[in-house]
Amino acid sequence: MGLFDKFQTTATQYKALLEGIGRDPFGVSMDEMKGPTRAIVNGKEIVLAGTNNYLGLTYDDEAIAAAKDAIDQSGTGTTGSRFANGTYAAHRQLEIDLAAFLGFKHCMVFSTGYQANLGAISALAQPPEDVILLDADCHACIYDGAQLSGAEIIRFRHNDPDSLDKRLGRLGDKVNGKLVCFEGMYSMFGDIAPVKELIEVAHKHGAYALLDEAHSFGVFGDHGRGVCEAEGVLDQVDFYTGTFSKSLASIGGFVASNHPELEYLRFSSRPYMFTASPSPANVAAASAALARLKSDQSMRADLWRNAKRIHAAFTQLGFDLCAPESPVIAARLKGREQAFMAWNFLMENGVYVNLAIPPGTPNATSILRLSVSAAHTNEDLDAIINAYTALSEMLSAEAA
Numbered sequence: 469m470g471l472f473d474k475f476q477t478t479a480t481q482y483k484a485l486l487e488g489i490g491r492d493p494f495g496v497s498m499d500e501m502k503g504p505t506r507a508i509v510n511g512k513e514i515v516l517a518g519t520n521n522y523l524g525l526t527y528d529d530e531a532i533a534a535a536k537d538a539i540d541q542s543g544t545g546t547t548g549s550r551f552a553n554g555t556y557a558a559h560r561q562l563e564i565d566l567a568a569f570l571g572f573k574h575c576m577v578f579s580t581g582y583q584a585n586l587g588a589i590s591a592l593a594q595p596p597e598d599v600i601l602l603d604a605d606c607h608a609c610i611y612d613g614a615q616l617s618g619a620e621i622i623r624f625r626h627n628d629p630d631s632l633d634k635r636l637g638r639l640g641d642k643v644n645g646k647l648v649c650f651e652g653m654y655s656m657f658g659d660i661a662p663v664k665e666l667i668e669v670a671h672k673h674g675a676y677a678l679l680d681e682a683h684s685f686g687v688f689g690d691h692g693r694g695v696c697e698a699e700g701v702l703d704q705v706d707f708y709t710g711t712f713s714k715s716l717a718s719i720g721g722f723v724a725s726n727h728p729e730l731e732y733l734r735f736s737s738r739p740y741m742f743t744a745s746p747s748p749a750n751v752a753a754a755s756a757a758l759a760r761l762k763s764d765q766s767m768r769a770d771l772w773r774n775a776k777r778i779h780a781a782f783t784q785l786g787f788d789l790c791a792p793e794s795p796v797i798a799a800r801l802k803g804r805e806q807a808f809m810a811w812n813f814l815m816e817n818g819v820y821v822n823l824a825i826p827p828g829t830p831n832a833t834s835i836l837r838l839s840v841s842a843a844h845t846n847e848d849l850d851a852i853i854n855a856y857t858a859l860s861e862m863l864s865a866e867a868a
Contacts, residue, residue, distance in 0.1 A: 485808050493811045493823040503527055504843040509820070515851045517838045518822035520655075522687050522795055523757075523767045524843025525717035531756040538752035546745045550577070551734065554745030562755050563722070569762060570693055570708060572724040576733060577751070579743045581682050581711025582609040584721030587739035588707060589613030589649065589678065591732075595620070597644035601635060601675070603627065603651065603661070605830045610649050610680060616738075619647075626654075626830065629665040636673035646675035652684035652695030656829055656837065658796025660684075664699040671704070678707040686715025686761050687795055692768055712746075715761065718754040720746040771795055771842040774849060778840055781853045785860040790835065798824075798835045807834035810859055817855040 486492060491510075500508040504524040505516050525531055538558065548554035559577050567575040578584040586609055593600045595618040602614060605626040614621045620643075625631035632648065639646065648670040650661050663679060670677040681694035689697030692715070696702045706727060712720035723730065733740060746754075761767070772795075779793045790798040801807040804825045811823040814836070822837040829835060838852070 485804055491812060491815065493808065496820065505841055505845070505848050507820070509815075512818065514815070514818055514820045515848050516820050517840070517844075517848075517852050518820055519841070520683065520714045520839050521717065521841045521843065522683075522771055522839065523715045523717070523761065524841045525715070525757045525760060525767075527843075528717065528757060528760060530760060531717060531753045534752040534756040535749040538748035542748035544749070545747045548745065549741055549743055550745045551741035556745075556748065556751070558748060558751045558755065559745060562751055562758075565755065565758055566722055567724055569691075569758065570724050571702060572708065573726050574728060574730040575722055575724040576730065576737075576740065577746065578721040578723070578740055579746050580719060581709070581713055581721035582612075583739040583743060584709050584711065584723050585609040585680060586613040586616060587737035588709060588723045588733060589647070590616035590739070591737040592676075592678075592707070593617045593619040593645060593647050599639060599643045599646050601632060601646065601648045603649065605654055605656070606649055606651060607655060607680065607682070610651075614649070627659065627661050629662055629669045632666060633669045633672075636669065636675060639673070646670075646673065647678055648675045649678045649680070652679060652681040652688065653794060653796065655683045655796065656824060656835070657790035657798050658794040659791035660688075660695055660794065663695050664701045667696075667701055667704050676706040677704070678709065679705045680709045682709070682711040682721075683714055683796065685710045687768065687771065692761050692765075712750065712754040712757075716754045716757040718746075718757065719750045720754055767842040771840060774842065774844050775840040777849055778838065778852060782856060785856060786864075787856070787860065790833075795840045796837065797840065798837045801834045801836065804834050806863075807836065810836055810863070813859055813862060814855050817858055819852050819855040 498507040504521050504526050507514055507516055546554035563575040563577050578587055590613045598619045600614045600619050601622045601624055603626055604623045622635050624635050650666055653660055667677045679696055684694045686692040688695045693702055696705050708724045710722055712718040775795045776793055779797055787799040801810055807823055807825055814821055824837050825834045826832040
């Protein structure tokens with residue numbers, strides 16, 4: 469058996485889906501960026517509605533200036549890990565600023581959001597004495613961190629505190645450490661976790677709660693501190709993980725905690741120790757975006773106004789939406805073929821969104837996933853709604 473034989477079935481299915489449908493939705497090249505919500509693709513200007521650029525800060529003047537200054541002062545890269553020569557004063561300052569903003573005592577900055585979860589989870593739980601409990605719909609980086617740890621993994625039903633309670637109850641005192649992992653807003657459907665209830669259940673059983681606010685940082689709460697702030701339980705989170713690649717418009721990730729033992733991860737987390745640290749420009753851009761987030765509440769208001777308008781329009785058009793109002797708006801389609809076709813139709817009508825199909829989606833669902841930005845103008849929103857209106861009419865005609 470050849471090394472690549474295992475890929476043939478998937479490759480054949482993928483090729484069959486593409487034939488006669490149009491361009492590859494997973495190979496789009498943004499040939500020229502025109503701003504936070506527009507790009508040139510194949511010579512045509514497209515409205516970007518699938519970028520996770522929630523606050524629209526990728527073209528923020530202060531973030532761009534800070535990134536340029538950082539390159540001038542500190543060079544293009546660190547060429548080393550945080551464990552070696554790759555910790556600069558700016559990395560430490562960003563950790564201090566993030567901890568202060570969130571109200572935690574400790575913070576570690578990683579090279580990506582993926583590595584923040586990978587590094588934290590794999591170091592916190594160890595076999596055979598520890599167990600990791602995961603929401604069934606957790607992001608791949610949480611699953612990968614759990615697998616890398618080697619600890620026993622137990623899944624509980626998505627957003628179901630009773631399911632978590634039963635699984636923790638069965639464990640009793642048989643294990644030493646219990647780590648419960650879940651997210652604030654789930655990235656695929658845009659649904660919100662019952663964070664308060666999940667934390668209460670975890671702590672009732674002596675477990676630690678790790679909350680990933682990657683898609684909800686900057687979006688939820690009175691100050692943008694996430695779903696846990698919105699639900700009044702920020703101070704009860706044991707480990708708070710996030711990313712710079714959404715609301716902070718950069719690249720990197722972090723873990724924050726009030727447990728002083730978080731510092732142990734600096735010499736026990738392999739993704740932290742053996743990966744080059746975030747570049748000076750990335751750190752500077754994230755720091756500037758954080759400062760903007762703290763000082764300007766209008767961006768979040770703009771984001772939610774835009775999200776409410778899109779969600780209401782799609783509901784009126786009759787789309788089967790996966791969740792109530794949030795900045796992630798996902799519409800279910802009837803299978804892979806229809807989803808591929810619908811995605812191409814939107815591109816032809818000047819709108820880019822994300823296509824997601826099984827096995828990368830919950831419940832084997834095929835969806836068109838849209839992420840709203842505070843930077844979307846009324847003209848952008850009109851274009852999105854018009855494209856979806858035309859799509860709705862086409863799907864209705866096909867069904868007739």
